[in-house]
Amino acid sequence: MAGNPDFDLFQLPAEHQELRAAIRGLSEKEIAPYAKDVDEKERFPQEALDALVASGFNAIHVPEEFDGQGADSVATCIVIEEVARVCGSSSLIPAVNKLGTMGLILSGSDELKRQVLPSIAAGEAMASYALSEREAGSDAASMRTRAKADGDDWVLNGGKCWITNGGVSTWYTVMAVTDPDKGANGISAFIVHKDDPGFSIAGYEHKLGIKGSPTAELAFENCRIPGDRIIGEPGTGFKTALQTLDHTRPTIGAQAVGIAQGALDVAIDYVKERKQFGKRIADFQAIQFMVADMAMRLEAARLMVYTAAARAERGEKNLGFISSASKCFASDVAMDVTTDAVQLLGGAG
Template sequence: MSDEHRALRETAAAVADTQIAPHAAMVDECAEFPEQSLKALIAANLHAVGVPEEYGGQGGDHLASAIVAEEIARACATTQQVAGGSELFATPVLLAGSPELKSKYLPRIASGEFLGAFALSEPEAGSDVASMRVHARAVPGGWTLNGTKRWITNAGHADVYIVFASTDPSAGARGISAFVVESTDAGIVFGALERKMGLRGSPTREITFDNVFVPSDRLIGEAGRGLRIALGTLDRTRTVVAAQAVGIAQAALDVATDYAKQRVQFGSPISQFQGIQFMAADMATNIRAARLLTWAASIACDQNHSEVGLAGAMAKCFASDTAMSATTDAVQILGGAGYVKDYPVERMMRDAKITQIYEGTNQIQRLVIARQLFSERR
């Protein structure tokens, strides 16, 4: 890391420890939106560090985004997930949006005035994105959207959404386009909050579009390029998911090692037992490896490397598997104490699970890795 990255990490860690961590248990227990924590991130300019300076942002690179995401997730994965919605909104606009579109929305994301969201998944189109049924029909002056999106983070709270829709059903994957939809557009209906295992304070809902009119200037890039924009976005934001997973895993290791040094059995702290030591050693080794994979993938994004997709898939897959195993082992080290809400590791274990699922399941990530591996050897 550069000196700037180290300073950013220290700032993010301080905000996380003092202004976010104290609210994490209540956010989870009550499934409440992390309003105070999000305000603290915005006040510290940590909510959208990747927005370029020309649009009022911090101009941080992908590594900066990953560093901040890890520190925030270490304190409260829900808060990091909510803030991450704005990055998911900003990335496709930066990749393919017109200068006018960037100038209209990115400054509001950078200032914290707007919260963003990314609407790609549907009830029948999860991993199979190309089979989406939400469609957009060309009308004078723009498009009308109809259909339903599912599993949308920040739905109902976000001010702006990236929405992917089929503009040419006969073209399949080549007929998908991307749009900016505002929460005030007529015809948007939000479903009930999903009752989730983890990230309980992060609002997740269905969104139904009933003849929602979107002006033509809110089309991102060209019609028919939406799937490429979506995949290009996910190639980059998977590094943030990986960082989120690393943060959760690191938090679980911290709690487990502190507990092991204090918990006495058979006359000794359990940290002196080889069984516990080996578990902690494996956790720490895998977390370090996951962090380095995440940083490498972030740097690949910053360099626009040809292996951005591969690097992101590896980082996301390994880091999320590490988060799941590390949090499970943390619960085991705490024993009965780990199974109750008096300690945070059971929350961390519930939060960790979704990192193996969203932004492409780990089975999909393994397909991405395997296809590139074998295509290179043909």
């Protein structure tokens, strides 16, 4: 599972198949029973976090030298996929732990990694990623959050929005402008701790789904952090942000694949049991065609996600297209498959 980028095109290695079996068993036993309650009450899935931490699946991507398992990108996607199969909110625990630490892993100093990563691996802390702002979503380079050097410290002012797992995470990778005259080359990346003075949670979003994962707005009011909490050199933050997304978009594709798989599994079980006109609806050819199309699109999405993850693991250049495409395609497939599943369940949908 650790550091193996050589994947057969049509068959995952045995260790990845064993990993899937282990995380599927855990998910069905210790996460699925709470999924409905998590969604209905819009509460954080603490049971899932406890189960993932106890089993070591909360952040398997953390390198071994920082007390992690050093799992490769495909293994991480498998974990996220299998958790998402039973609970979309819970799958964002391992997914966002990777998103929130990837920039640090790629570009941070060993000293800063030692400050942060062991606590993530141990399950003592979680991480989030803070790039977007209300007026700087897709156009992230137009962000307004500022960071200024003050003695040995940095002082941040501004805000970030749509931050997944905001409020439950301990560490936040935050992008801020350090030189306004340089545009994207004037953005730097920092690690902020939830207890840093001047940091606060300004509010939460009300969402249509994935309600167990809080989506928060962050505020920085003269937020003072130690000078060694910058990731890389000043001005390299936007590059770090984009590299982070290249490596982590497949994880959201994996979440989408898992959600779609869960929906397909429910639909197949239902059509095998539901009877109309004297026979199971699974025996009607139109239903069979629909299920086959769902499965076909789902498998294509899964292969695209795994391919993107494997290419990221190999450190290939120009990951932007395949990582973005895998996330987009898998998300579209999840929408199609879940919608079709609702139709197959009829009135029970």
